[in-house]
Amino acid sequence: MARRAPWLAGLVAVQLLLIVAVRGRFVVEKSSVRVLAPEHIRGHHDAAIGNFGVPDYGGTLTGVVIYPDKKSTGCVEFDTKFKAKSRRPVILLLDRGECFFALKAWNAQRAGAAAVLIADNVDEQLLTMDSPEASPGTEYIDKINIPSALVNRAFGESLKKMAQKVAAGDASGGEEVIVKLDWRESMPHPDERVEYELWTNSNDECGARCDEQMEFVRGFRGHAQLLERGGYARFTPHYITWYCPEAFRLTQQCKSQCINHGRYCAPDPEQDFGRGYDGKDVVVENLRQLCVHRVANESGHPWTWWDYVMDYKIRCSMKEKKYTKTCAEDVVNALGLDLKKVLECMGDPEADAENAVLSKEQQDQIGSGSRGDVTILPTLVINNVQYRGKLERTAVLKAMCAGFKEGTEPRVCLSPDMETNQCLHRNGGCWRDEATNVTACRDTFRGRVCECPSVNGVRYEGDGYTDCQAVGPGRCALNHGGCWSETRGQQTFSACSEHALTGCRCPPGFHGDGHKCEDLDECREKLACTCPDCHCKNTWGNYECKCKGNQLYIRGEDVCIANSMSKLGWLITLVAVACVAGVGIAGYVFYKYRLRSYMDSEIMSIMSQYMPLDSQNNENQPLRQHDSEALR
Template sequence: MRGMEKVAVMARLLVALVLVVVAPSMGAFVVEENSLSVITPESLQGTYQSAIGNFGVPQYGGTLSGFVVLPKVNFKACDVFPADHFRAKPGARPNFALVDRGDCYFATKVWHAQEAGAAAVLVADNKQEELITMDSPEEDPAASQYLNNISIPSALITKDFADKLKKVLNGNELVTMKLDWRESLPHPDERVEYEFWTNSNDECGPKCDAQVEFVRNFKGVAQILERGGYTQFTPHYITWYCPQAFIESKQCKAQCINNGRYCAPDPEQDFSVGYDGKQVVTENLRQLCVFKVTNETSPRQPWKWWDFVTDFQIRCPMEEKKYGPACAEEVIKSLSIDVEAVRKCMGNPDADEENPILRNEQDAQVGQGTRGDVTLLPTLIVNQRQYRGKLDKTAVLKAICSGYQESTDPPVCLSDSVETNECLDNNGGCWKSGTLTACQDTFRGRICQCPLVSGVQLEGDGYTHCEANGSGRCKVLNGGCWEDTKGDIRYSACQDNQHSGCQCPEGFRGNGTAGADGCVDINECKEKTKCQCSECKCTNTWGSYNCECSGGLLYMQEHDTCINRISSQSKLGLTVSLIVLAGISVLGLGGYVVYKYRLRSYMDSEIRAIMAQYMPLDSQNDSVQTHSQDNDV
């Protein structure tokens, strides 16, 4: 009887603790949706609301098309279906099972449909209301046998939409539908911010086991993304505070630190055995401080949080009675993390005061903007949206990869195990020339975008053409212009001094664009445009021509004529000689005149200076006499 009383007291306390945190913020719980489009029949074409299930594997970043199938019996899917009841025939589109809500867990319905071959499950609400999130059962022991094996997506749809579907299906019309998760998570930039709300407790049943397995499996991928600067990861831990009326109770003292401010449930749900909730809160705080220290100490290594948590789970399990500070600090030392810095960060759990780290955690639990409140463990939040689905390495990686702006995906998101490279099939329908292509594989599909090559951005629609413009464009595919080489001679219709366009060089005609006919050699001899004098003999060459003169005459290309080689040379030499001699004579005569003029000027100035010293000039005498006369008066 005492055992039952203890459980009753603990239950009341847990309810009180949960209400303290959850009740004020229930309105902020956000239902995550995906796009559901009806393709056929025409009477139902359009997009409808659907809420992503909190289990299974939503295809984040992708789409799935199929036929909707309504079962003839077992409408609520609470019983097992006959084998292959929903399985599509080879070569046909997959089938989506449409089942009714009620009488059993959502996860049970999806599991039964999956076992019968369904590719996805639509659950029809049984009353007209706002959509809710279909969650996995917490209290069903049987659920642990199949919950982690659900690998198909599921969605809840409204009653009025479901009624329309049923009416059409019962009329033997084919319903084709597409589920689209490409916009389920925002993808604003080149980096994904994500949070993982977890717990250091490893004795809370199937969900704790799933967290431990996920951290171990996802650690490598998480560290690659973090080291490469592709993500900004933040771990979080849920805490509750004890109501004032219960602070002095045995239960609160066992489950809380800092005088009831931060609490966690007892791992075994039994206060008399094993570990207490206060030890869990303390370990949660230690793990938060490991992240804080490694994130703020130079050099920054926030990815070491994954190493610490993984090693702590392996080396310090509750089952082996190693869970606690001694083992935890051994792990910290082995990873070369400053133990004293972690202790200082943690503060004093026994002090009757606020702990800033845990206070921030409680504040962070409240949803803001598009992000809902965090009330369940584990919870993953990607770009401020709560992830829905199975906590699985590949499924979570797909969700994170769907958060990148297209064409900025990290390499790990483009691996064959995560997505299909659509550029491998007919180049994705994009432009291609040689090894250059406009097809860029992204996690959510492919985009046709002209590439940047050697610092030159190609321009065009990406589907039918791309061409280089601006400085340096001739270095890339010759600017999309014609070019050809014969022997040692190369001609090109691309000019670096032109921003765009192509122009055939002299000796060719055409539009200048790439291709054999872009520029064609002009036969100057045949077209009688060159070498047409009576003494000339014309021979066409590639891009030019040769002109020879008979009788020892010399061909003057500028005038397209033949002249006498000797006379022309003599006349030319005489003319040049006369011009040179005349120039020299002019320069010499000019120099002599200047010299004589400057010499005479210099001599005159010297003579005048000497005479001025010894013989007064007439102008001076006149000045003196005038001055004397002025004084006499």
């Protein structure tokens, strides 16, 4: 029985999956491809987003389409790196067929492509390119970091022809094939809150898929709790279950994989009914985790679900044989949740009746609106659109941030983790001051923006693309506010004035527009030192003026005056000084001997009226009796 068990488990799992797939509803998530050049093939086209790599949700990518003349399927590694003549990013166009879609994207990434378009080889509706199941030789899947998309056959053929003409030099004017990939409308962003759900499983023995989702929970937990605490997002966990056909409900397979008499089932974790845990153990724990979220939500702390799932993974692992009810309830109690409410929510797994929580999960599993059926794990749905791409912390956060109405994104969306690094390439086409390395380019999760910055309290104003000017107090401290400045020897002149909040003006002694100033020759221009007895000599930023003979130059009046006095003049000056000194001495003597003695007598007279004199012997009178007693 043990040897046949894996085959039987697989058979039942396939049967259960077929029951869901018969009425399946699949939705292909799309991005837009806009051809910018050559002009005669301009237009908009749809492309199906690949379910691997990192789609640039909320952003765009403009690049040059290159179609390789060899290895056009991309199934083997390319010998060279692809580069565009215009230095734009390369969008590699490949043919469908012969290998996995993901392998084509991986080889394109290693060949220097920024994105990959795969042209369909049959006339059909667009489909979602999925990644293969983890197996030896598919380790590259987690390393794919570029976006990919499938385009229809007709559009792919037209791109190929134009790209081949460019490569052969036959295109008019040698014009490259330039397209713009646009993911801005791939993620709905109706309001200021994002609603998202994760379809997952408590089973930790399902290989690479389980490892991927637990790694995501571990890495994304902090972001998820921050977003929900701030009211920016609402998260709902979901768990896939199947039901066992009524004809099989009494079989050992259904009994071991299902609860509530075959109504809710999950595959055997080890795919072996003879050992380890059963599928029904997984269903019960899935139900418990759903109820943990419900109880936590009722208490106003829905983000506790992330803590429970992470703690349960660490403390109650299947691999360590701790995947038990007792361990789970210990985690519930440790997190301060009401265990009684959790048990009431779960109900009786052995009852021959429907479970309200799991029945709703089966209903939610069926697609509606813009979302298709959920058939694989893990599946992330954001604003009712299935997320496509790598289930990785930064990639998912970027997709979620694209789900906010533009301008309402929380701070976490503007963190360094979300930068697109577009500013690293030619400064993103934005303004930059080479002297101070101040730039108007700023990376965001939606792509780079060109906005004049604020640096060290100094604000810049301008269009951000070609010009930014420092304004306000302190602007001259940063490269002289972008104005002209020059130093020669110990002298420095600047066209930036601390007294002006904007603009540049050449300082006195210079002329120009403030961004370029040249020395003004006051002597040649007759602007100074023009008196008859003056001799003018120009200097950098100034001038020197000397007078003939022993004369002095008065700069303010631009005149020369005599610099000598007669003997009579000196005599008069000495007499005047002596007179002033005599008056001062006489005043001092008068104050000391007459005025001071008079004032002293007046002061003594006034004081005698209010204070007893020594002759009255008042100082010898004893203290009052009660005063002396108070001191004892």
